[in-house]
Structures are given as C-alpha cells and as structure tokens.
Amino acid sequence: MIQAQSMLRDLTEKALQELFQLSGPEPVFQKTRKEFEGDFTLVTFPYVKPARKSPDAVATAIGEYLAAHSKYVSGFNVVKGFLNIALHDAYWLEFLTHAGAMPHFGIKEEGTSGRTIMLEYSSPNTNKPLHLGHVRNNLLGYSVATILKANGHKVIKANLVNDRGIHICKSMLAWQKFGAGETPSSSNMKGDHLVGKYYVAFDKAYKSEVKQLIEKGLTEEEAKKQAPLMLEAQEMLRKWEAGDAAVRELWKTMNGWVYEGFSITYRHLGVNFDVMYYESNTYLLGKELVQEGLKKGVFYKKENGSIAIDLTAEGLDEKIVLRSDGTSVYITQDLGTAIERFHEFKELNQLIYTVGNEQDFHFKVLFSILSKLGYSWATECYHLSYGMVELPEGKMKSREGTVVDADDLLAEMQATAEATTKELGKVDGFNAEELEKLYQLIGLGALKYFILKVDPRKKMLFDPKESIDFNGHTGPFIQYTHARIKSVMRRAGTLQDTIDPTALSHAAERDLLRCIYEFPAVVEIAGATYNPADIANYVYELAKYYNRFYHECPIMKEERADVQRLRLAISELSARVIAEAMLLLGIEVPEKM
RNA sequence: GGCCUCGUAGUUCAAUGGAUAGAACGAAAGUUUCCUAAACUUUAAAUACAGGUUCGAUUCCUGUCGAGGCUACCA
Numbered sequence: 259m260i261q262a263q264s265m266l267r268d269l270t271e272k273a274l275q276e277l278f279q280l281s282g283p284e285p286v287f288q289k290t291r292k293e294f295e296g297d298f299t300l301v302t303f304p305y306v307k308p309a310r311k312s313p314d315a316v317a318t319a320i321g322e323y324l325a326a327h328s329k330y331v332s333g334f335n336v337v338k339g340f341l342n343i344a345l346h347d348a349y350w351l352e353f354l355t356h357a358g359a360m361p362h363f364g365i366k367e368e369g370t371s372g373r374t375i376m377l378e379y380s381s382p383n384t385n386k387p388l389h390l391g392h393v394r395n396n397l398l399g400y401s402v403a404t405i406l407k408a409n410g411h412k413v414i415k416a417n418l419v420n421d422r423g424i425h426i427c428k429s430m431l432a433w434q435k436f437g438a439g440e441t442p443s444s445s446n447m448k449g450d451h452l453v454g455k456y457y458v459a460f461d462k463a464y465k466s467e468v469k470q471l472i473e474k475g476l477t478e479e480e481a482k483k484q485a486p487l488m489l490e491a492q493e494m495l496r497k498w499e500a501g502d503a504a505v506r507e508l509w510k511t512m513n514g515w516v517y518e519g520f521s522i523t524y525r526h527l528g529v530n531f532d533v534m535y536y537e538s539n540t541y542l543l544g545k546e547l548v549q550e551g552l553k554k555g556v557f558y559k560k561e562n563g564s565i566a567i568d569l570t571a572e573g574l575d576e577k578i579v580l581r582s583d584g585t586s587v588y589i590t591q592d593l594g595t596a597i598e599r600f601h602e603f604k605e606l607n608q609l610i611y612t613v614g615n616e617q618d619f620h621f622k623v624l625f626s627i628l629s630k631l632g633y634s635w636a637t638e639c640y641h642l643s644y645g646m647v648e649l650p651e652g653k654m655k656s657r658e659g660t661v662v663d664a665d666d667l668l669a670e671m672q673a674t675a676e677a678t679t680k681e682l683g684k685v686d687g688f689n690a691e692e693l694e695k696l697y698q699l700i701g702l703g704a705l706k707y708f709i710l711k712v713d714p715r716k717k718m719l720f721d722p723k724e725s726i727d728f729n730g731h732t733g734p735f736i737q738y739t740h741a742r743i744k745s746v747m748r749r750a751g752t753l754q755d756t757i758d759p760t761a762l763s764h765a766a767e768r769d770l771l772r773c774i775y776e777f778p779a780v781v782e783i784a785g786a787t788y789n790p791a792d793i794a795n796y797v798y799e800l801a802k803y804y805n806r807f808y809h810e811c812p813i814m815k816e817e818r819a820d821v822q823r824l825r826l827a828i829s830e831l832s833a834r835v836i837a838e839a840m841l842l843l844g845i846e847v848p849e850k851m
Numbered sequence: 852g853g854c855c856u857c858g859u860a861g862u863u864c865a866a867u868g869g870a871u872a873g874a875a876c877g878a879a880a881g882u883u884u885c886c887u888a889a890a891c892u893u894u895a896a897a898u899a900c901a902g903g904u905u906c907g908a909u910u911c912c913u914g915u916c917g918a919g920g921c922u923a924c925c926a
Contacts, residue, residue, distance in 0.1 A: 291870070301869055303906060313906085339906085340870060383926085423926060537926090564924055573854070581924040588926050618855065619921050645856085646919085653919085684887065700889090712864065715856085717919070719863070729889055730875040731864075738889045746886050783867090795865065798874080805890060814886045851889075 259356040262345060262775070263287045266298055266324065266331075273323035278309040278316075287343070289772065295335055296342030297772060303339055313339030347762045350771045354824075357774065358831050364408075364777040365838055371410030374605045377403045377642075378416040379612035380529070384516040385429040386454035388523050389654055389661035390647045390720060391614070397706055398644055398714050399612040400529040400844050401790040408842055409785035414603065417531040418595070421513055422538045427494040429453050430508055431487065432460035442515050448522065448665065449515025454656070461657045463487055526668050528702065528844055535595070541586060543594025547631070548580045556630050569626055577623050592624050593631075600635060608638040610788070615643040615715070642788050645717030647709075662722055671701035671726065678728050685850065696848055700734050703845045707733030710843050711794040731798055733845055736836060739801040740847040743833040746813055750826050759824035766807040770828055773803045777835050781842070790843055797839035804832045 263286075270285040287298040302317045309316050314336050321334035321341050332346040357363045379399020382388060388396075403413045433440070433456040442449040464487045471481035482488070497505040524530065548565055551557040557565050563582035569575060579590055600606050611621065621641035628636035646653060647662075654661040676697040679685060685693065708726045712718045728734040762768050776796065784792040813829065816822040837847050 286867080288867080288869090293871075299870090303869075306906075338870065420926070425926075560924095562924085566924095575854090575922075578924050583924080585924085587924065614920095615856070616920055622855095643856095648919085678889070682887095682889065684889090708863095716864090717857075721863090724862090724876090727863095727876065732875080732889085734889055735875095738887080742887055742890080749886065791865090795874090802874085808886080809882095809891050812886070816886095851887085 259353065260330070262330070262349065263298060265328065266300075266343060269324055269327055270300060270320055272327075273320050274305060274309075277319050277323060278305065278311075280305060280308055289776070290342050292769070294337060294340075294342050296344045297768075298343045298345075300341040300343070301339070302341055306339070317341035347760075347768075350762060350768060351759060351824075353775055354771060354827055354831065358827055362838060363774075363831070363835060364781050366408060366410035368407040368410065369412045371412075373410075373607045374412040374414070374603065375406055375608040375610060376414040376416050376599060376603065376606055377406065377610040377612065378418055379403075379642075380524075380531070381418045381420060381613070382520065383420045383423075383425055384450075384453070384513050385425045385457045386656045387448070387450040387519060388664040389656065390664065390667060391654055391661075393527065393664050393667070393705075394644060394647050394709050394714075394718075395612055395614070396524075396527055396529045397709050397844060398642070398790065400527075401710055401793075401842060402610070402612070402642060402788050404844065405781065405785050405788075405790060405793065405842050408781050411785075412605075414606075415530065415532045416535060416599075417533070418535040418537065418540070420537050422498065422509075422541060424491055424495050425457070426509065426513075427491045427498065428460040428464075429457040430505075430512055431491050431494055432456035432463065433512065434508070436463075442518070448519040449517070450519030450523070451663075451665070453512055453516050453519075458657065458659050460487065460491075523664050523668075526665075526698075526702075537591070540595050540598070541591050543598055544590040544592070545580065545584075545586060545594070547593055547597065548590060551579075551627075551631055554631070556627075567627055567630070569623060572622075572626055574619070574623055574626060577627075579627070589620065589624060589627070592620075593627060596624070596628060596639065597633065600633075607635070608640065609635070610640045610642050612642045612644070615645055617641070618643055640788070642714070644714040648717055648719050650719070650721050650723075662720065667705065668701070671705045672697050673701075674725055674728070675699075675701035675704065675734075678734075679851070687850070696851060699846050699848055700728070700737060700851065703733035703737050703840075703847075704728055705733075706843060706845050707736070707794060710790045711798070713791045714789060733840075734851075736797055736801045736840060737845075737847045738851060739804050740833055740836045740840075741849060741851040742808065743804065743829050743836075744849045746829055747826070747833065749814055753822075753826075756823035756826075757820040759820040763818075763821045763824065764807075764811050766803075766810045767824065767828060770800075770803045770807045770832065773800050774828075774831060774835050777839065784842070793839055793842050797836060797843075800832065800836060800839070804829075804836075 266287045267285050274280040283304055285300055287300050290296040290299045300320065302313055302320065305316050306313050317336040317339055321336060321343065324331045324343060325334060330345050330349040331343055333344045335342050377399060380396050382392060403415050406413050436459055437456060440452065442452050445452060464485055467485040467487055468481045471485060472478060476484065494505055498509060548557060552559065552565060557567050557579055560566055564578050565580040566576050566578050569577055577589065578587055581587060596609060599609060618641065625636055625639050628639065679697060679700065685696065688696065704726050780792055780796045784790060811825055813822060813825045816825060840847050
C-alpha cells in the first residue's frame, strides 16, 4: 500500500527538479479543505520566486506532471496558487482493503521501536484525597503512556508516592488531637477522605492559633512560625526521621487508610502502574551525588556551608542543592532518583515526568544540573507539563476545601449517565449488572473526554455548576457513534451474496475514508508531542464524518450489493478506528447504548 | 522588580506561517411512517490593542493593556 502523501511528495520533488531545476524546500501535502475539490493540497508559494513563474503557472505545471506520472492521480485543480490533487477511487478502495485487513490499523505493537520510556504520573500526597487536578494528571499520564505504546515504545508507568513530610504530619497530628480514635470503618468513610478531613482540621486550628498570636501583638510571620501546632508538627517530623516507633506506627496506619482509598479511585479511573516508588524510601537519595558534584566542581560550597550550583548563565539563578545542616532539599532527591532509575532499568532511553506547569522552573533546573553532571540521558528527560484545572473562582486549594473531589465527581458523572440513559430508554435488553457497567462507561467517557480534548499545556476551566455535557463534542457522542455502527453491523450479520465494489458511490464515503486514512499519522503526531488532545479532536472529527455518511448513505436498504458491501466495510473500519482511538484516551466504547 | 505561560463567538475548546478563522454548548429555525434523534441540516455570533517581518500572520518579533504561575536552606 503506497502512502499517498509520501508518494505525492516524492513525485513533486522530481517535478520541481525536472521542471524548474529546484531542490527543496520539501513539498508537504495537506488534506484539502472541504470547500474545495480534491484530496490533498500543495501550497506552491515557496516555489514561485525561485521558479520565476506565477503561482498558478507553477501549480498547473506540477499538477500536470503528477497526473501524467502517477496512476493514482485522477485530476487536479488550481485555486490562487493552491494545487488540489484528486486521487482515483481505486486508491481509496485499495486503502480500505488494506486497512480493513490489519488487526490494529494505525497502532504499532509495543516494543517494536526499540525505545524504552519511563513515564511517571499521578504521584499523590498521602495527606488528602484526589481532586480534579489529580484527575487531569492521571488521565493525561495514562493516555500518553498508551499513545507512546501505540507508537511502538516500551513504556514503564511509574508512580512516586509522596508519603512523608510535614504535610503528612499535619494530618497525623490533627487526628491524634481531634480524632478520638476514628477509623475508616468506624466512620464509614473512605480512608483518604478521612485523612483529608484531619488535614483540613489542622489548617483550621492552626489558623485560629495564628490569629490569636497576632492579636497578642506578634507579626504574621512570627505567629506562623511560633504557633504551637506548627511546632508540634515539626517535632513529629523530626521523630519520624529519627525512626520513633509510635510515630512510625501511626504513619503506617494512616498511610494504609489512604492507600486503600486511592486504590479504589484509581480503579474507577481505570489507571494503573508498573512500578511504585515511595518517597520515604527515596528521600535520602542524591546526597552522595552532591559530594561527587562538589569534587567535579559542578557545585560549590557557600560561606554558610550549604551547597549550591550557579545557573545564572542559563537565566536560572543560583540553586541550593544541600542545606547547611547537610539535609536534602527536594531537588536533591530528584537528582538521586533520576540516576537511580537509569541504574535500575539499563534499557531506559527516556524519563517523562507528568507534573503541573507550576513546576516548570524546577524541572528546567533539574535537567540542567543532570546535564552539567555529565549524564548523557539528561537531554532525554522530559517534563510533561500541564495546566491547572481552575474553578470559576480560581485555583483549587485542598487546605481550604475548595476542591472538586475526584470520587464525588466520578459518582456524579455516573449518576448523570444513568439518568440520561433511562430518559432515552434504549437499553431494554440489559440486565442490572450490564446497566451499571454502561453507566460507568458513559459517565467516565464524558469526564475523560472533557479533560483530554483540551491541549494539556493549557489551563482549563471547570464549572461545577454546569454539568459536563453528553451531547455535541463529547465522549458520549463518540461512544454513541460506535454503538450506532455496531447496531448496523448486527443487522448486516445475516447478509450474504455481496459483490466487491469497483468504485465509490458517494462523496460522504470518500470524506470518511480520507479521514480514516489520517489515523496513523495522528497517532504519530500525538506521540511525538505527548498530546492526547490530537487523538481526541481527531476521533471527534471521524465520528462527525461517520454520522454525516450515515445520514446520507443508506446501508441496509441499499439495493446494489456492491455499494452495500462498500458501506459495510467502511462502517466496520470506522467502528474499529473509533474504538482504537478512544482506547488511546483510556475510554471504552459500548456495543449498545 | 525579574523570569515563564496565556488573551480567539455570550460560554467552553480548535486551527505544521496558507485558501472564506473551525466545532460544541447556549440562542433562532427545520429533519422521525427511514439502518439507534446521545443524531442530522440551516441562521446569527470571535482573533485584547498598536506597530513590524512576509506573497500571505490567530500563529513569528517589539511595545501597551489584561489574566495566571514561578521567583525558599517547603515539598
């Protein structure tokens, strides 16, 4: 099967050489816009000046050359310097046969590229439940991992759990003080929510202490440092680091509650991990590295004894890598863990961190230091930086309880799916269990699509008052299109005596095929740019094309057997590409809905 | 203050420097004796502002205005 655009590109290069003695720039064919006649379009302006001809003359000459030299080119037209090339039906029929015969059209098998990538995502703190911001992280990380696999790479999904630190101690302390022995089972609360409750309780009590101290005449800064609760939390952290048995025991118990809660949320979200890391095991990494770097002269010791690196040449300022008391800062362990992973997985080519864009600066510094330390793979490290999810009133804050809780949101989506489905009343044959599964699939489809269709780099807005849509540019619309095709396929199952088509019968068939044809290229681009939104917007377009085709081209009622066969084959392939594409987003599609 | 993002219909999102800036929701109108109307077809509606580069700028550059983030011996 000849790939149309590369065929046209190669032939056009020859044409430029023969007609105008030009080499380069490389001709790129894009999809012809729908208001014009043709399949692929070449912009000829780059060749106008060197060829010393008018745009239309250049376009016409190339068009004639292509028509004469390729059996697939059926004709061309020129509009204001744009050369539109049309391909014969035979090409599209050949494509349909070819793609239809592939078990996973557009998807490469994992491991065939020879590249191994570790993708870290999720990385929650164990002091509070997951909220909508974490949901974006999880869905993005999972989807990018799946897309990278579809590009043939081997992917190791990693989760680095932030299970230690002052924030954990705050929850622990508040539970000790105000909890009265409450447990997830005694309160009938999900473990992560219970722990989160005490994190909020700490903040509330702490704020009132600060307020009182300020009233006694302290400055705000002094009050924040001297509040008894904060001092206690810091003391607890010291005890934790010293291995105090009671503190460690409480820490284990409460983290255990959180993990039980997280595993439920992860299961609902449909995300998973190949390796788990815990900061309590890794937070000391990197210290020796600092000594090495000091010897190499990459780092230097400051007067007060702390160790730093000068990155002012790169516009990144001076950065402390070890405190004067010899303890680690955050970047110390990040340096250590990065190196550790390349030791642990010898075949590793790339390390991707799925972390919000508020840490852009941190990762620039991290990669720069790794590079200065002489690690060749430093250039392969990538910060998959995504924008915050904002509410109409601004950023979400766990401490202040102004968050959209992940579990609540999932439950709400499922309830909406249930209500909508019941209202439409199209699921007679389903039993209770199947219905439950369908509601979950649709609710989750709506949520995942809503989040993944937005360019990850951009911040996005979520208004809890306006529920996520199920009509229009949404997951359920695409799921519905799939179910609709499957319904036709079930009816067609009984058909016999079909004839192979020799031509297309309708413009909608051609449009749809050309859209399907794009799929492998879209998967490549999405992989290269780590962008699930490319897939999401593509599959929406595909569903739109299918629905148009569906309305304009009858299938079961079509009398000509060859045309019917053609339309069934296109439908079958459409359904498969929709399902594959949605899977790349972590979204399942139903047979019926 | 310095650095980094970002300003597109009423709203939420699209647009490798290319043709008349696409969708969806919302608004207005239509399609069901017809394969699933969670669909399809119409209409109205937008590039913050001012310069510059270019055959061509939403896209690149500069400035103004506006929004967010970062700027810890926190994580």
